[in-house]
Amino acid sequence: MMKKIILRCEDSTNKRDNKLGVYFQGWLLHQLPNEVATALHESIIKPYTISVKQKNGMAEFIVTVLKDDLIQEVDNVLLSDGLNAIYLTSSKQKEFMIKERVVKVLTEKDLSQTFYQVDAVKKYGLEFYTSTSFKVDGEYHFFPDLRLIYQSLMRKYNVIFENNNHVDQDLLNELVAKTKIVSYRVQSTYYPIHKSFIPGFTGTIKVSCFGNQTLANYLNMLLRFGSYAGVGIKTSMGMGAIEYQEIKKGDRHG
Amino acid sequence: MMKKIILRCEDSTNKRDNKLGVYFQGWLLHQLPNEVATALHESIIKPYTISVKQKNGMAEFIVTVLKDDLIQEVDNVLLSDGLNAIYLTSSKQKEFMIKERVVKVLTEKDLSQTFYQVDAVKKYGLEFYTSTSFKVDGEYHFFPDLRLIYQSLMRKYNVIFENNNHVDQDLLNELVAKTKIVSYRVQSTYYPIHKSFIPGFTGTIKVSCFGNQTLANYLNMLLRFGSYAGVGIKTSMGMGAIEYQEIKKGDRHG
Incomplete structure (x- = not known):
């Protein structure tokens, strides 16, 4: 199964910031258990993708997971009720409040x-x-x-x-x-x-x-x-x- | 010698009209003496170019002539004092009043x-x-x-x-x-x-x-x-x- 999770956030940066993708990857890997992050780091073909889409004052942080064993780990982070915002300490806008989550699945x-x-x-x-x-x-x-x-x-x-x-x-x-x-x-x-x-x-x-x-x-x-x-x-x-x-x-x- | 003649005209078409180039070529060939137009028609590599550039409410009709023997013929048409406008019967805007002529030369x-x-x-x-x-x-x-x-x-x-x-x-x-x-x-x-x-x-x-x-x-x-x-x-x-x-x-x- 493959899963796509879209976190729609308020974006006050007002311009396209290409660095968000790299920062978001850093943040996500940091949220995952150490051994999972390490395994991902070491895999040559990564079983996930990251992208950030900015439009109309919103930033969409998009993660796709391509392998079953990783889906639960990523769900635990991104779909947890406790997660209200993404914190990217290196970017201009530090805090991205999550307004909406969209989940799609492709089997x-x-x-x-x-x-x-x-x-x-x-x-x-x-x-x-x-x-x-x-x-x-x-x-x-x-x-x-x-x-x-x-x-x-x-x-x-x-x-x-x-x-x-x-x-x-x-x-x-x-x-x-x-x-x-x-x-x-x-x-x-x-x-x-x-x-x-x-x-x-x-x-x-x-x-x-x-x-x-x-x-x-x-x-x-x-x-x-x-x-x-x-x-x-x-x-x-x-x-x-x-x-x-x-x-x-x-x-x-x- | 190569010569570039730019006829700057008022453009009320308000949008890019790709057909102007073909119409303008038709108009120009029609103004040239018959034997010149025929010779141009028959030459495989044409010793002239035509282009039309539209911006800021102006249309620039641009002719370059790459061969000396054609320069005089084209000058007679495009630089004649009697020429005030270009008439393109097939296009939406029929008459393009010439506001300015620019001539450049490359030897x-x-x-x-x-x-x-x-x-x-x-x-x-x-x-x-x-x-x-x-x-x-x-x-x-x-x-x-x-x-x-x-x-x-x-x-x-x-x-x-x-x-x-x-x-x-x-x-x-x-x-x-x-x-x-x-x-x-x-x-x-x-x-x-x-x-x-x-x-x-x-x-x-x-x-x-x-x-x-x-x-x-x-x-x-x-x-x-x-x-x-x-x-x-x-x-x-x-x-x-x-x-x-x-x-x-x-x-x-x-």
Whole structure:
């Protein structure tokens, strides 16, 4: 099972503060039992993601947990009745009062059903709402690139559900060959992690799939998974958070 | 010699109208003597570009002429005292009163001096202010890509000044290897030409050159040339107009 917990807080910072993600990760790890935090620190593919979304005077602190054994630990912290606020001592605004909690769940069964449905749409909107980046041969790649996006999602999927990080290259090639970015609006960003700045991008792309229904279903499943798992690097430190949206025929801008 | 003529007109359309470029081309060709218009129609690499820039209630109709023999013909039309307005019968606003004309000139000598200067900066801002696109193996490519940008400019340069469209692949590879997009903000567009829509992009990129001074000078020259010649496809129909700006050390956002 995968779980997404959104803590909606009042935000008086009045501007986007990219550092909130890193500070929030620090705060969360500090709340968890030592042995859990240590295990998370040491795991190469993190079984959770963090992101912060600021809009309309609210800051949403979003945690997704991708593994069952971690869900209870995170629930104990974030869903505890005793938790009224998040305290980020290093950020400009120190205290974020929690006004609302939203909980969503995505099960493996939901994902299978996505795959076996007969009418998946073939056009998607993807919003990269936090800074997203890929690492290729040691270099950062900070443009949206379908191959890198799919490869990242396929690898994460296999790590979470199959305990290996193998990527089926034939399937990846097929996806790349049969899908296309049809429109986009993106910009580069520099995401601050400790003392360095990682080049990334934010923005939206629209993707069209002109493969058969099975491929469209697979893509749908992958993107749905991605809205929990994130895409690219440093998803546990606030980067690579995506939202996806099916675009049905007749939708405006569809 | 290359010449740029900007006709600044009042614009009451209140929104960006991508069709103005194509209409303006039609109008201009109609004003030129028949044999000149026919020769332009038939030339594969057009020795002129057209672009329209709308901002702050003004529309700028911009023509660059890249070949000496065409300059006089275009001057006769656009710099004639009798010309008070541009009439675009197919557009929403039919009549554009000319409030101001701006003329700029770039000579081969200016370009050589750019090349032989000793202190070219190594960072540039490039604005693609009209829809820009490339054609690669019959497919449109509508992301900013340094190789495609340089290749287009080198080819245009050789067509204009050397009468061949050869591109020095070693030099191109060197430029691509020694320069990098360091930040960007771009979005896709669909540029209307007659009944089709060509996928392109607009926006800005910043490019850094970490090659030696000679390479930096060459890049500087190429971009300066590009601000007259345009980049990519359909530059005679309103696409691919760029402006470049040297970014000196210490500049804000530099």
